[in-house]
Amino acid sequence: DGGITQSPKYxxxxxxxNVTLSCExxxxxxxxxxxxxxxxxxxxxxxxxxxxxxxxKGDIAEGYSVSREKKESFPLTVTSAQKNPTxxxxxxxxxxxxxxxxxxxxxxGTRLTVL
Amino acid sequence: xxxxxxxxxxxxxLEGKNCTLQCNYTVSPFSNLRWYxxxxxxxxxxxxxxxxxxNTKSNGRYTATLDAxxxxxxxxxxxxxxxxSASYICVVSDRASGTYKYIFGTGTRLxxxx
Numbered sequence: 001d002g003g004i005t006q007s008p009k010y011x012x013x014x015x016x017x018n019v020t021l022s023c024e025x026x027x028x029x030x031x032x033x034x035x036x037x038x039x040x041x042x043x044x045x046x047x048x049x050x051x052x053x054x055x056x057k058g059d060i061a062e063g064y065s066v067s068r069e070k071k072e073s074f075p076l077t078v079t080s081a082q083k084n085p086t087x088x089x090x091x092x093x094x095x096x097x098x099x100x101x102x103x104x105x106x107x108x109g110t111r112l113t114v115l
Numbered sequence: 116x117x118x119x120x121x122x123x124x125x126x127x128x129l130e131g132k133n134c135t136l137q138c139n140y141t142v143s144p145f146s147n148l149r150w151y152x153x154x155x156x157x158x159x160x161x162x163x164x165x166x167x168x169x170n171t172k173s174n175g176r177y178t179a180t181l182d183a184x185x186x187x188x189x190x191x192x193x194x195x196x197x198x199x200s201a202s203y204i205c206v207v208s209d210r211a212s213g214t215y216k217y218i219f220g221t222g223t224r225l226x227x228x229x
Binding site: 004040041042043044045088090092103104105106107108109111 | 119151
């Protein structure tokens with residue numbers, strides 16, 4: 001899992017509640033990402049940030065929000081507007097490599113369950 | 116539409132046997148292709164990465180091949196071990212508008228039996 005930590009590992013939420021997932025990295029990477037993984041589907045990009053104080057929506061950003069106030073941290077908030085939030089959430093970071101060979105390093109993931 | 120398709124969806128083999136996983140993609144423009152190993156309940160870990168000009172790349176018992184003309188890649192696992200039981204994910208990057216985008220396959224779930 002490299003130098004990326006995610007917490008908590010398991011999270012339970014009641015419907016209608018917002019919840020924030022933590023992601024911290026000590027790899028000095030500029031870029032950070034949030035993905036959602038559902039059974040039988042590939043990872044889907046929620047948000048990404050290429051630099052501090054800047055972030056962009058991914059393919060499934062509705063119902064989620066992020067912030068990037070520090071290089072090391074990229075928290076994800078799952079809001080009550082997200083209709084189907086139960087999933088495995090993965091945070092990743094990367095640093096540009098030569099010829100586009102930047103490799104993403106993933107955290108251990110947070111499994112969110114809505115009760 | 117950019118897509119990455121993997122086959123088979125799942126595979127069961129005996130310990131010590133070899134196996135090959137397939138990845139076909141329609142991503143364009145192509146930048147590079149990665150194979151990741153993901154243990155259950157964990158984050159993916161990079162095994163290999165190949166650019167357009169590379170045909171093969173090895174990482175221990177894992178060997179990836181790439182045919183950019185047919186847009187196909189394979190991951191060959193030699194002398195499988197119980198610890199190889201995991202999902203293997205193919206990821207293709209394209210480069211549009213100066214930024215990279217990663218397209219993930221759905222993975223092949225490998226089970227190695229003693």
